[in-house]
Amino acid sequence: MYRYIVARSCGKVYTLSNVSTLNGRRLAHRAYSSGKIPQFQEAGFGKILVILTPFAVGGGVAAYASYDKEFRKLVEDNVPGADKALKILLQEEKPLEDLSKKVSEYTSVVTGFFGGSDSVKEEPKPVKKEQYKPPVTSTPPSTKPTQKPVESSVPTPPLAKPTSTAKPTKKEEPKAEIPKPQPPAPLPRDVSELEKLAESAANTAIKHYQNAVKILQGYNEDVKRIVEDAHEKIDHSSWVILKNKTSARDSAVKAAESAANEAKQAIENIEKSLYKVDSKVPAEAKEVLKNKVRNYIDSLEVAKKEVYNAIESSDLTEKYWRNIETARNHFIKDIEDLFPNVNFAQKKLELTKDEIDLFLVLAHSKVVALQKELQKISTEGDLRLRRAIDAIRGGGEGSSDAVRAQVQYEMEKLKREIELENQSKMLKIRYEAEKELRNSLKKQAEAHLDHVKEALEVKEIEMRRKFQRELEEKLSNENANYKQQLATMIGKIKGMDDALKARADSERSAHQAQNLWGACQALWSSVRAGQPGVSWKEKLRPLTHEIKAVAVAAEGDELVAVVLKGLPEEAIKRGVYPEDALRERFIKVNKVAHRLAMVPEGGARLPVYLLSFLQSMLIINPSNAITKDELQDKPVDFSQFDNFDILNRAKYWLERGDLTQALKYMNLLKGASRTVSEEWMKEARLLLETQQAANTLMAHAGANSLRYL
Incomplete structure (x- = not known):
């Protein structure tokens, strides 16, 4: 089995002389590559003392507790679990x-x-x-x-x-x-x-x-x-x-x-x-x-x-x-x-080349010794067996020969044991000698390393001083260049920052102007015309959302704030009738005012109403409701105009989209005609005020937009 181990470990069988030669050549390398012996300061005596102190204290407490019953009772009362621990330490319980x-x-x-x-x-x-x-x-x-x-x-x-x-x-x-x-x-x-x-x-x-x-x-x-x-x-x-x-x-x-x-x-x-x-x-x-x-x-x-x-x-x-x-x-x-540091329980042993050589020397010597003993035992055993058989058959002196053979066998057995023991001692001595040789080589190598280390330290100090001087010069130059480049970069960055801020403000103002113009346009559209196909009574709607949109779009603009503040409260909450609604409503107001043209402001009897109605039926509207002098803006005496003339002129201007001029003529009405037209004039006046504010906001938004074109 051991020969099989050797064959598997190295794959070759070296002779004893070759292995000894190889082993001798590699002793220096093995000694130099081995670890350094730790110094006395590295032994960690303080750590050992710290570790052993608790055990010494615990043992002293247990020993004194076995001697003094009162001390033991005191320890058991004050230390949890001390009762069972003392019983186990003093072997009272197992x-x-x-x-x-x-x-x-x-x-x-x-x-x-x-x-x-x-x-x-x-x-x-x-x-x-x-x-x-x-x-x-x-x-x-x-x-x-x-x-x-x-x-x-x-x-x-x-x-x-x-x-x-x-x-x-x-x-x-x-x-x-x-x-x-x-x-x-x-x-x-x-x-x-x-x-x-x-x-x-x-x-x-x-x-x-x-x-x-x-x-x-x-x-x-x-x-x-x-x-x-x-x-x-x-x-x-x-x-x-x-x-x-x-x-x-x-x-x-x-x-x-x-x-x-x-x-x-x-x-x-x-x-x-x-x-x-x-x-x-x-x-x-x-x-x-x-x-x-x-x-x-x-x-x-x-x-x-x-x-x-x-x-x-x-x-x-x-x-x-x-x-x-x-x-x-x-x-x-x-x-x-x-090999004290090798674990032989592992399947794959990690041995160095020198350790393999030493292992082969041991294995080879064991195999040779066992082969010699086997041959010797097999040769002498047969002879002793024949002598013993002959002695048993012949009796007499043969029995003494058998005893001598047995004694000789025991002596040779003892000799073999002594040889094995000596062989083991020789291997140990050889190992100690190699260890001593490695230690001496290690000391020589350490002395050489100390000398080289001192020379390297001197050279290192000189090179470090030279390097430090060159480093300081280069650092000063680089520091000056760095500060100059940093100042240039800071100036550029500040300029870029100002430009970006100005551009951001410009874009923000342009965006705000666009939003303001859009909000004013929505307000103007709401005032100008209502929803088509709907009666004039249903075209009235609040302007709250449009005005809020204008206020949000022009946040921080004083002009817009003043204009919005000047809008009538009724126009904001209730809303205004658009121009098309007022034009549609004017038809009915004009008809009623024609019928009540002769009725005074405080009212009259029924015959007056009938006469006024008949008069409105008999009067034919002229083809030219306004004279050329009025169109040319010449002085005219408005006191000569009756209610019919005033209504015709108001209708003329309203049909041409001039609500302001129509309202001016409607203000000249008298009597019951003025009374029935009062509500229409109020709505027209409210619409004109709202349109005026919307026009102002539109003009302001347009002016702001022109700044960013």
């Missing part, structure tokens, strides 16, 4: 004892057949063999035992160095069941019942013996198979499985012995009770039962002998694999002495 026992029982059951636990503290004790006495030959009862699982309560054995998890084997072993001790039942006095009881006790014990034999045989086969597989597969968990198999074997043997002892005790009690059976039972029946009891005892002895034979074979097998494990652990110990 809370983990029962738990550890249960865990040990369960883990032994599981790991006994599947290979489990990582760390166990006790080795399984070997089963003590009883002196065998040949029994009287008799025919054992023909019973086929049924296999039952073994519940092991023996703790699992300690594990080897590798920490890999053991896998369960494919073959399941028969398990023995440890019978629980029961109180002895009262024996019956009937012969048939005694016979059944004896047969049952014997069969139970024989079943346990047969089960133990099967487990021991399976243990031997498993040991051979695992050891052979371990040489090929190099599975470290195999040794853990072997130790757990040993624990399961011991449990099965104990179960068989316990069952056999109970069966023997039961049979002896039955044999004694034969004398107490009713006297009416024939003597022949009693004698037959006695013979059967003896046969049962003989069968138990035969089964017990088979178990002891299997135990002897199992002991040899166990000695075989334990010797293999001892050799393996010895080899691992040598490797760990050479």
Whole structure:
């Protein structure tokens, strides 16, 4: 198995001389590349003192509490949880004892057949063999035992160095069941019942013996198979499985012995009770039962002998694999002495080239030594065996030769052990020498490094001074250039900022002028014309929204604020009739005023109304309602005009869209005609005021818009 490890680790086999040469060439490199020994200041004595102080204080408190009961009571009253802690520290209670026992029982059951636990503290004790006495030959009862699982309560054995998890084997072993001790039942006095009881006790014990034999045989086969597989597969968990198999074997043997002892005790009690059976039972029946009891005892002895034979074979097998494990652990110990910082439980070892060379030297020396010993043992063993056989056959002096051969064999065995120990010591000495050489080379390298470090420090100071001077000069030049560029950039940025602000103000004012013009246009449209196709009575609507829009668009404009403030309250809340509505309404007002032209302002009798009506029917409207002198704006005497002339002239100007001139003529009416026209004149006056404000706002908005074209 170790040769296979070497072959897999390096893929080549170097000779001892070549490996020694390579090892000598690389010693300097290994010594220089190793780590530096820490100084005394780096040991961290203060940290250790801080860590150990609480433990020392706690131990002192516990010791004094065990001596002084009053101090202990004081600590328990003032410190929570101190009662249980002191009991555990002073070993007055063992809370983990029962738990550890249960865990040990369960883990032994599981790991006994599947290979489990990582760390166990006790080795399984070997089963003590009883002196065998040949029994009287008799025919054992023909019973086929049924296999039952073994519940092991023996703790699992300690594990080897590798920490890999053991896998369960494919073959399941028969398990023995440890019978629980029961109180002895009262024996019956009937012969048939005694016979059944004896047969049952014997069969139970024989079943346990047969089960133990099967487990021991399976243990031997498993040991051979695992050891052979371990040489090929190099599975470290195999040794853990072997130790757990040993624990399961011991449990099965104990179960068989316990069952056999109970069966023997039961049979002896039955044999004694034969004398107490009713006297009416024939003597022949009693004698037959006695013979059967003896046969049962003989069968138990035969089964017990088979178990002891299997135990002897199992002991040899166990000695075989334990010797293999001892050799393996010895080899691992040598490797760990050479490579203390390498974890050999890893699947892939990270070794340097020098460590591989040293490993090959160790492996090669081990292989050569073992080959020599094997040849020597095989050669001398045959000769000693022949001498021993001849001595046994001839007797006399041959017996002394056999003794001498045995003594010589033991001496050579001791010699081999001493040689192995010396070889291990030589390897350790070699390792220490190499370590000392590395330390000396390290010190020389450190001295050289100190010298180089001092020279570099002087050179560094000189170069740093020169570099600092050049750096200061360049920094001053760059600082001046930077300030100049920064001043230029600040001036440009300020100019750009002013230009952007002016442009933003201009765009904001232009946008505000556009909004104002739009709002004034909406107000003008609302005043100028109403909704088409609707009666003049329904064209009246408030101007609140249009006026608010104008106020929002011209926020901060004093002229707009004064104009809006001068608008009539009635026009804002109620609204005004547009021109088309007033023109439509004027038709009705004109008709009524014609009919009441002769009626005075305070009213008159009915005949006056009739005469005024007839007059309006008889008067024909002239084709030219206004003279040329009036059109040419010449002086005219308006006192000569009657109501008919005034109404004709107002109609003339209203048809031509001059509401202002029409209102002027309507103000000249007299009598009842003026009274009926008063409401129309009021609405016309309100409309003209609103139009005047809208025209003013439109003119102002247009003037502002022209500034941003």
